Amino acid sequence: MSDKPKIGISIGDVNGIGLEIIIKTLSDARIYDYCTPIVYGHTKVASFHRRAIHVNEFNFNVIDNAGNAQHKKPNMINCWEEDVRIDMGKVTPEGGKYAFISLQRATDDLLSGHIDGLVTAPINKDNIQNDDFKFPGHTEYLQHRDSKEDSLMFLVNDNLRVGVVTGHIPVSRIAQSITAEKIVNKLKLMNSSLRDDFWIRKPKIAVLGLNPHAGDNGLIGNEEKDVIIPAIEEARANDVLAFGPYAADGFFANGTYMQFDAVLAMYHDQGLIPFKQIAFETGVNYTAGLSFVRTSPDHGTAYDIAGRNMASEVSFREALFTAIHVIKHRRETAELNENPLLFSKLSRDRD
Structure with missing residues (x-):
């Protein structure tokens, strides 16, 4: 077998x-x-x-x-x-x-x-x-x-991992849908996935702001001060190494994302547009949690090239291998949880 x-x-x-x-x-x-x-x-x-x-x-x-x-x-x-x-x-x-x-x-x-x-x-x-x-x-x-009750849309490749607080909802509903509780829950899901699914022992997570320039201290919006920063502080109190909020444009443009293991964006396009630009054909959509x-x-379905032998299989192949790797990591994590001595040794080796 x-x-x-x-x-x-x-x-x-x-x-x-x-x-x-x-x-x-x-x-x-x-x-x-x-x-x-x-x-x-x-x-x-x-x-x-x-x-x-x-x-x-x-x-x-x-x-x-x-x-x-x-x-x-x-x-x-x-x-x-x-x-x-x-x-x-x-x-x-x-x-x-x-x-x-x-x-x-x-x-x-x-x-x-x-x-x-x-x-x-x-x-x-x-x-x-x-x-x-x-x-x-x-x-x-x-x-x-x-x-x-919750899950995380998590876009991943070898160099970048991006999750979103709000997914497939109209832009007009984004601000009212973002709460401190929801951000904290997404950060916990992301942190657990990075540890158990991707074997990053002490993940560092960047959190993006909602407004341009991350609100500019309330000049452009109050969501950062009233919602996002308190959520980051609560997450850190729960042993999640979250940092931010960062202004999304500069964060990706100057390569700051490379200093973190993952990024939590506030909404779909804020996270997926830079991810798809940076990841090219190697990106994978993973449902964490x-x-x-x-x-x-x-x-997507790429109707415009369907049946014309023009579609690249690279992202699908990456999705297949990502699934294989995560299954392997989950199996090994389960074995380690049953054997605390082995888990302790592996943790020292990771450090």
């Missing part, structure tokens, strides 16, 4: 680039030295995408359940029986319907312990909406399925 993690993969919108980047990633045989991938979709849909990008020497091993996965092959669980109309590069109801079926089936297996982690290909947040998916995105859906491991590439 292999101890390699079984990684479930949801295919995302069938009219986007999801299956293209999945096929390109799994075409590298070296992947199977590190994990056993299980894709939740249908071989007919996969074959359509495979032909569209002119990949001939690749086939999925069809299985009925995750327990039958072959460790040296790309596995596929067929999640529906009917034929699916594919309109490459277009937003259609079918694109959302089958993206959800794939995600739901993969999440069911994840929560049942049949797979060890989940990598999600991009969805369209509009056409996937239905009676069972009334969420702004993957993060909120998976948090709900895991029965967690859940009982399971979930990652995704840091890009």
